[in-house]
Amino acid sequence: MHDVSAHLAHHTPPQGFIRKYIFSVDHKVIGKQYYGLGLFAVVIGMVLSWLMRIHLVWPNFAIPGLKWISSAGAPGGIITPEYYLQLMTMHGTLMVFFVLTNVPFAGFGNYFLPIQIGADDMAFPRFNMMSFWVTFVGFCVLFAAFFVGDGPPLSGWTAYAPLSAIPGTGPGQAMGQTLWAISIATFCIGQLLGSLNFITTTLDFRTKGMTLMRMPLCTWAWFITSCIGLLAFAVLLPACILLILDRVAGTSFFIPSNLVVSDQLVNHSGGSPLLWQHLFWFFGHPEVYIAILPAVGIVSHILVNSYRRPLLSHKAVIYCLMAIGFLSFMVWGHHMFVSGMNPFSALVFSFPTLVITIPFTILTLIWIGSLYGSNLQINSASLFALGFISMLVTGGISGFFLAQPSIDIYLHGTYFVVGHFHMVMGVAAIFGMFAGTYFWASKMFGRMMNETLGKIHFWGTFVGTYCIFMPFHYLGLVGNVRRYSAFVDDYLAPLIPVHKFISIAALFTGAVQLIFLYNLTYSRFKGAPAPVNPWNGTSLEWTVPSPPPWDNFGGRHPVVYHDPYQYGIEGSSGDYVMQDSPEQIQTVREDKDLI
């Protein structure tokens, strides 16, 4: 392990407002900055979803204020077909990149990984600061797309070529699409810097006694996520560069010959639209595991705390995370079953896609099996963690349909797909973020969040999200096509009442999130002062003050004596033993995992 004293010599307390809060090298500040950016992005993303849902079922409703943002996209406040797609593109882009990658991974991971392994900071604090500010620049470039020319792109967060590669194919496809590509390329750079940091820190900066197997499960999840991120973003970055070159430099990586747009022959030749899809989805599928694995780790970490007993197998969870990380690079073609790629390869991609069910099933069985015979404690964090299990089961099972190419012939491009990925990413991963917030806000801000408001938030969100996204699956089963700005087809018009139910549920659930925002903001300043260990947790973050000092452990180097989850045994503190406690208390499980 690394000689932390040498590292400490270069790390002095920050002075001044700018160094402390703006251009800070402190991983805790950077983690909060990522969280804050993600929070801002999710609010915008959620508002965009409201606009979409309102337009779908009340298309002639004039939305107050929207015409000031885009007089072309929403004349008189009424959304045009192209503006619907533009809002949809920005919704997906903001949510997948700036929320789901930022908060559970870069946000919580930056804040807690060094503390949980006993380090005083990340391996490369300046790289870390750069990674946030590069990400922030990427966000600003994306946000600017709302206000340029004819607005943001309309090609979806997937930006398939040639629609995304030829500027004349629609409103927003000129400057808007270029800004999108620049934004995402910039985001990739930020993520690559972050991933390098996470990997190096995890491998080299663990304190004495912190073996890999003694790391908490969320630390493992962040570590594996960063390995995935390093490989995946390394493919998306050149893909975006090639797309930019096609758009501005006359290259034809993704544009074949003989295309006619608006009766004009397009002056490109030799490119392959499928190449974009392969590059994008080679990144895109690991990306969705980047979105979910940190939540898996966070939820495991919180569940074991609320169960007050270790999970049935710590090692099985770690091996599952590794298996998922590995398999995530083998399945990208399942997004392309009907894309026109060689149909034999569909069968090849289908196999690992089905196999990835196994580690997820093991995880679910371990979570549920560990709940058996436990001493379940209910609080806001554990409610969202339990809700995560339910959501992941639902979303994972719908994936089982889509993994089979023959069924995908019918379900591809329908609301079934939208229901699937929203359940796993838009709900389950978000539940992981909420669980993490309720669990760790006290440590991050030194003040407790209000538990009553947290429970109300849980109830509204749990029921609300099921009301929104379960019907998506039904709509998909009858072939309701996705990414439509209106339902004019003969068979779609009768489905509008279901869409109305969904839209009302979405607006209700969105309103419930205001309770969370109020709770977070109010508690930040006025919440009850937080003790060091409000949840009787065992891992190292519960050994430092709330909030921790700039160097986390106040100059001392913690020594770890125990596995991370010594719950359910009699220790001097209660029914648990902390990792750094020198008490010689062993459980049956310690160092003798069944698997």
Place this chain on the structure above:
Amino acid sequence: MAKLVAVTLALITIASAVPILAHIWVPPADISTHGHLIDEQMSDTMAEAGICFIAAQLILAAFIWMFSNRKPGDKIKNFPGGAKGLVTAAFLLVGTEVLALGFFGTRAWADVFLTPASANSMPVQVQAGQFAFYFRYPGPDGKFGPIHPDKINEASQNIFGLDVDNDPDSKDDIVTAEMGVPMNKEIHLLMHAKDVGHSFYVRELRMQQDFVPGLDLSLHFTATKVGRYEIVCTQLCGLGHYNMKAYLNVMSQPDYDDWLKKQASMQ
């Protein structure tokens, strides 16, 4: 609170399952020769997925109910069989189930995508462009004239960029805005994209395939029921994507012959 969570979860599970069990949300009636394989695969998957879904959610709910509010003296218990049992169960049950379904589903896929159109199938060309589908029949000579992209002009209705003056094969080609096919006749659909990616989707036919600019792709199918069915675009192609559709008219052979003659006379 825990018991309320358990009850709510159980109710949500049952409420989610009822519309499926009541067969409310089902694909429209299948009108193809291969579709029953897809439907059977879907039913088998729905049954297995449904059992897993209901079991997992209800067991989660039951355990939340049972293991909250522990009484003094209750000891922490291990799930019978422990982790080993659960991991073994996951591998054996889930592994076998998913791989079996995957294996049995290959036939449906192969029928559509891995078998070529038969030699006596009837060729029809479809061109997808922002935001309409157009169809072309080869006419009595059985040959499609070449497409000249530089001659494509929607304003003058030269959708396929044909040069009827100089290409003899183009002279008898029939271009239509709706697709007519005779019932029980295998159709070889030749797919061509004019500008960006589109997709061909007919729910009743259980067919879906993207158009990829630059690639010559094709589908083959046999429609078994007379009727008028919507062809919709399922690949995001621009602002008119929601409105990009055409109709597939499946007719008896005599009706189809009459229809084609009428279309030819309108060229």
